Amino acid sequence: MKPFDVAFHHATPHGVMSAIHIPDSPDPVPEEVLARLPAEEAAHARTLKGYRQPSFVGGRLALRRACEQLGHQVPPILPDARGTPVLPGTLSGSVSHKRDLAIGMVGSSVHGTLGVDLEDYGPARLGIADSVLRPEELSAIAPLPDARRWIAILVRFSLKESVYKALDPHVRRYVGFHEAFVEPDLQGGARIALHLANAEGPFTAEGRYDWLHGRLVTSVRLRRA
Ligand SMILES: CC(C)(COP(=O)(O)OP(=O)(O)OC[C@H]1O[C@@H](n2cnc3c(N)ncnc32)[C@H](O)[C@@H]1OP(=O)(O)O)[C@@H](O)C(=O)NCCC(=O)NCCS
Structure with missing residues (x-):
């Protein structure tokens, strides 16, 4: 190497x-x-x-x-x-x-525009959930055992960082974590719904996640609807 x-x-x-x-x-x-x-x-x-x-x-x-x-x-x-x-x-x-x-x-x-994000699996930081996730996302992960809950938080966090990068060329401002809802499926895809504070758009966005060589890679493709 x-x-x-x-x-x-x-x-x-x-x-x-x-x-x-x-x-x-x-x-x-x-x-x-x-x-x-x-x-x-x-x-x-x-x-x-x-x-x-x-x-x-x-x-x-x-x-x-x-x-x-x-x-x-x-x-x-x-x-x-x-x-x-x-x-x-x-x-x-x-x-x-x-x-x-x-x-x-x-x-x-x-x-559309692309956003990509790379994350290490650990260490688990369960405490970031409240600042990164919307209430409905917190409800979705609440029943999970701790180890699975961390993955669920990490994938959502990373997808949102990817949303940020794909969205920035369109809105050119700081977008907060609560301005996007993400819902990963079990096949490496993710549904994304934007709740933009300044009502820009509308945009369509689709997310993907993958574990590559022990790390998480997410990507988001986004364009004007
Ligand atoms: C901008 C941000 C997403 C970068 O992520 P990061 O984890 O700090 O760093 P990464 O290594 O993943 O990404 C850095 C790369 O992002 C890209 N980047 C930086 N600012 C960017 C922007 N405004 N728009 C798009 N891409 C940007 C650059 O390519 C940079 O690498 P380079 O300078 O070597 O070219 C992050 O710092 C941030 O501000 N996040 C909070 C906002 C957020 O994610 N909100 C969620 C909205 S749903």
Whole structure:
């Protein structure tokens, strides 16, 4: 396992995903790794401090590999003013990272904007439920035993982070966790209903979740209804 090498590729109904190993260290990314990025992306990376630099570089390498899987060589992928990675108009993409892994997912923009999120399984933080879940979501998970309840909270939390990323290019504001209802099914899909405080939209959104290499990956595809 070499830092900044591909960890795995994965095809999903929302797009193709590539994962890149990143070093769990705040050390500057070596110049030979930055050289794998277009000059503008490398220049942006050099402005980032500590862990942000390797995570940004890992995310951009992942996005670029995912684009290649779809047969696209894309120009520099820079963040917009709110942090969304900007891809050419025919593509939608999203990034997520944990300390040692970055993922990038890319799909066709015909199907809408994309949001992706990566989560470790543990440690369980049952206490986040009240701030992340709506009352009807809390009722749905209340009867579950503790171990299953944590998974139920984590999947919903992650789906909401994915909602946030897919939705941000449309609404361009902070969206709270209570502004989305998510209901995972048992087949890796999830129903999503938005309750947007500013009544933007309407939007249609669909969610997916998957356990890959011991981690949770969720994605959301969202477009104007
Ligand atoms: C913005 C947020 C979702 C990012 O998630 P995170 O767990 O902190 O970090 P991740 O590693 O998963 O994602 C970071 C990536 O998200 C992307 N991103 C950042 N801001 C974004 C935005 N406003 N819109 C879309 N994507 C964004 C970037 O690609 C970033 O990586 P990069 O800077 O290397 O390109 C999170 O910080 C946040 O603010 N969450 C609270 C709001 C929320 O989730 N509400 C739920 C609504 S239903």
